[in-house]
Amino acid sequence: MTTDKQSATFSDELLGFAIPTRNSRGRAVRLGPVLEDILSAHDYPQALKHVLAEALVLTTLMGGLLKGDGDQLTMQAQGEGGVISLLVCDYRDGEIRGYVQQAQPEDPAVAANPSLETLFGKAHLAITFDIAKTGKRYQGIVPLEGQSLSGAVEVYFARSEQVPTLIRSAIRSGKQGTVAAGFLVQHLPDGEEGRERLHVRMDHPEWEHVSIMAESLRHEELVEESLSLEEIVWRLYHEEQRVLISPGARLSKGCRCTEAHFEEVLARFPKEDRREMANDEGIILVDCAFCSKVFPIQD
Known part of the structure; x- marks a missing residue:
């Protein structure tokens, strides 16, 4: 495998990659001190810290797909009958922010490992792309169902964007704080015009190979702070003829209140x-x- 790797990427920085012979692209990220800074703004129960950390990882991965300065990605989950009434995160030019609005402060379910249904009740997930250059806004809404937020975002890409997408996320909490990481890979079958997909095949052989490799990624690898994101990509796709590595934005807490x-x-x-x-x-x-x-x- 040949790459254009320049330097190692560990925490609080996006990494982009592409596999030209498989018509695939991806993003990887590991959040450390920036995540701790965001989580410390509120005294969240552990379960809410966990879901917000995952949401921030997903928002960063999707935001990293944006191309223009000032473009913004917003992810919002809103529900009724659960512990959480609202979760909002956004990404713009490497700045991330997010918060959770708790509907039932005393609910004992937050002390366990609650399901999405317990956390949000009947809910939906909205993902919005605001394009600065054109002033246009694109939004997709899907039911918030399944085992995780990552799974719900995969459903969003399949239904709203018609882009075969696989996402892996991992979170580790301990005495040293919380680390959250994620890996996103997509197949771009027969070209891309703006936001319109051409000749999408969810079962394309190229995609089957790329996704099977990504499925082998272990939780421990994602959150291992001594393991660079480039190394993770290399472990998965070292047999490919070429993998293009593109360092992404450095990340920071981006609350814009004044x-x-x-x-x-x-x-x-x-x-x-x-x-x-x-x-x-x-x-x-x-x-x-x-x-x-x-x-x-x-x-």
């Missing part, structure tokens, strides 16, 4: 509504759900 932003948002409300929001001192306290900061805005 007083100026909230002032602009509040200015859209009628004066009477703003007066009702304000406290006795005429201050409107705005709580950012992503970073858990409170911004005092003078009305």
Whole structure:
């Protein structure tokens, strides 16, 4: 196998790769300190930390497929009757953020290893691509079903994008913090025009080979911080004639809340509504759900 590998990638940085002879592409990521920074904004139970960590990995993998500066990927899971009422994550230019809104704070199910149904109840998953250059928005919505968020995203790509996709994710929590990682590979059968797929075959022999190799990826490999992402790709596809490696964006916590932003948002409300929001001192306290900061805005 020949590659264009330049340097090793370990944590908090995206890695892209392509297998030209198999018409396939992929992304890999491992989140470390950036993940801990995001999770620390709220005192989440362990089960909610786990699902948010997986969601951030998936958002990063999908966001890494975007091509233009300022393009944004948003993943939102919303449900009724479960522990979580809302989960939101987004990716833009290497910046990631996310939070979970808990509907049942005292529910004992969050202390165990709950299913998606327990976590979200009856729910749906919405994935939105905002393209900065054209101002266009593309959104796909699928039921939030199955064993994991990763599985639900695979269903999204199959139904909404018609792109054969396999995703592997892994999470490890311990005294040193939480590490989450993911691996995404897709088959691009007969070309790509914008966001329209051409001649898609979900059972293409090329895809069967690529996906079988990816299925052999072990949980321990993904979260092993001493193992580079390039090494993981090499282990899976070292028999291929050529694998192209493309270093991706360095990742950071990307909460974009500022007083100026909230002032602009509040200015859209009628004066009477703003007066009702304000406290006795005429201050409107705005709580950012992503970073858990409170911004005092003078009305």
